[in-house]
Amino acid sequence: MVRGWTYNFTYNEKKIFFFFSSFIFNQGISQIVYELPEPDNIKTVKFFGSKITDNFPVVKLGEKITLVFDDLNGNENDYYYKIEHFNHDWTTSNLLKNEYLNGYDNVRIDNLINSFNTLQSYTHYRLEIPNKNISLIISGNYLIKVFDSYDELIFSRRFCVYEELASVRSSVNRPQNMDRFNTHQSIHFSITPLKGTFRNPEKNLFVNLIQNRQWYNQIQGLKPQYLSGSTLQYFYESPSQFEGGNEFYFFDSKDLRISTPNISYTNKSELYEIYLNIDIPRIYKNYSYSQDINGGFEIRNTMRPSNPDNEADYSYVYFSLASDRKISDGEIYVYGGFNNYKISDLNRMYFNPSLGIYEGILLLKQGFYNYKYVIREKEKIKQNGISGSHALTENVYLVLAYYRNVGAQYDSLIGVGECNSFNLQNWYFLIEFLLPLVLFLW
Numbered sequence: 001m002v003r004g005w006t007y008n009f010t011y012n013e014k015k016i017f018f019f020f021s022s023f024i025f026n027q028g029i030s031q032i033v034y035e036l037p038e039p040d041n042i043k044t045v046k047f048f049g050s051k052i053t054d055n056f057p058v059v060k061l062g063e064k065i066t067l068v069f070d071d072l073n074g075n076e077n078d079y080y081y082k083i084e085h086f087n088h089d090w091t092t093s094n095l096l097k098n099e100y101l102n103g104y105d106n107v108r109i110d111n112l113i114n115s116f117n118t119l120q121s122y123t124h125y126r127l128e129i130p131n132k133n134i135s136l137i138i139s140g141n142y143l144i145k146v147f148d149s150y151d152e153l154i155f156s157r158r159f160c161v162y163e164e165l166a167s168v169r170s171s172v173n174r175p176q177n178m179d180r181f182n183t184h185q186s187i188h189f190s191i192t193p194l195k196g197t198f199r200n201p202e203k204n205l206f207v208n209l210i211q212n213r214q215w216y217n218q219i220q221g222l223k224p225q226y227l228s229g230s231t232l233q234y235f236y237e238s239p240s241q242f243e244g245g246n247e248f249y250f251f252d253s254k255d256l257r258i259s260t261p262n263i264s265y266t267n268k269s270e271l272y273e274i275y276l277n278i279d280i281p282r283i284y285k286n287y288s289y290s291q292d293i294n295g296g297f298e299i300r301n302t303m304r305p306s307n308p309d310n311e312a313d314y315s316y317v318y319f320s321l322a323s324d325r326k327i328s329d330g331e332i333y334v335y336g337g338f339n340n341y342k343i344s345d346l347n348r349m350y351f352n353p354s355l356g357i358y359e360g361i362l363l364l365k366q367g368f369y370n371y372k373y374v375i376r377e378k379e380k381i382k383q384n385g386i387s388g389s390h391a392l393t394e395n396v397y398l399v400l401a402y403y404r405n406v407g408a409q410y411d412s413l414i415g416v417g418e419c420n421s422f423n424l425q426n427w428y429f430l431i432e433f434l435l436p437l438v439l440f441l442w
Contacts (some may be wrong), residue, residue, distance in 0.1 A: 040346070042069055104134060119314070159414055192226075209399055255302045274315050
């Protein structure tokens with residue numbers, strides 16, 4: 001079903017900001033587009049490519065991407081989607097729709113199913129692209145917008161589509177500066193065109209570095225340092241460094257009848273209530289490895305192991321973080337891929353002085369969840385102010401390489417590199433410590 005488009009403002013401040021930004025785009029002024037968080041009735045938004053635990057899709061041109069979400073109103077409401085194309089820095093590319101889409105958007109999401117045998121009723125929606133109505137014909141950055149039947153924007157998500165026009169090699173390294181040797185990770189990478197050479201790469205080649213598929217601390221603006229044949233080398237230290245962070249906390253609510261690791265107990269009321277073990281701040285603790293999925297989450301249900309999309313139930317999850325005092329100059333939030341790493345009153349923690357803990361409650365669907373606690377001080381977010389930061393932490397990094405051909409009107413995503421800090425390179429240690437020892441023995 002295709003509908004006509006009308007432009008309506010809403011009274012929600014986030015929607016007003018988003019629509020105002022869109023209006024500015026149409027006037028030819030470049031502004032960065034941001035994702036709009038979903039409202040309270042929309043839960044469990046997952047947007048992924050080949051791996052269901054990914055936080056956002058980075059797929060090859062022609063590969064499938066999937067968007068799923070639940071509407072707790074459970075009324076089979078109508079939702080529609082639109083897709084827009086953006087440059088490497090998430091400013092508008094000024095392309096017409098038929099220049100990046102084959103077919104048409106503004107189409108109703110017609111794959112929906114109601115919950116079955118759950119305490120919380122909801123409607124589950126699924127959208128796959130490409131489909132019979134639409135396919136993408138160029139690479140680059142994209143934004144998908146979901147609207148309701150009143151043409152009001154409900155939420156939006158970023159995704160990336162690439163072509164294999166360049167080889168991107170990358171590695172994670174220990175920093176050479178000792179003040180960050182134990183806390184940070186440095187990304188080294190190289191980009192090689194598969195055909196020909198890059199013309200004016202200083203101006204036309206752009207790189208984004210992303211940790212654990214999270215946009216909040218991406219690194220941009222790096223220029224090539226060396227040229228070896230047709231290969232561009234990026235061996236920066238400080239400009240390409242990320243805090244290593246720590247492994248995520250986790251819990252698994254796949255079976256609400258029993259207590260699984262990190263769950264203290266479960267109570268059944270109007271909805272299920274899950275009480276997690278009290279988490280201990282790890283900022284001053286030594287690093288200890290525990291396997292995680294780098295902030296992601298996966299919906300699963302062993303109580304009724306048929307279709308978790310509509311048979312997994314919702315429960316109130318009680319988070320608690322030990323603290324001997326209230327933080328005077330900031331607020332604490334719990335977040336992860338389940339809320340797209342956004343800060344809001346819903347995931348704010350409140351200090352309970354009688355128990356000496358911070359407490360918070362979230363309504364979450366059954367599944368396996370990664371989460372962490374962060375501190376907001378005015379407008380600054382301290383990602384690792386509670387968990388601490390370690391160079392040995394397992395993280396996944398993406399290197400997104402964009403290129404604008406001469407005369408082109410948009411930035412193509414020509415290659416994607418991925419590296420894991422499990423394969424941490426420690427060249428500083430080899431050069432500064434082992435080499436003198438070898439020379440001394442020799």
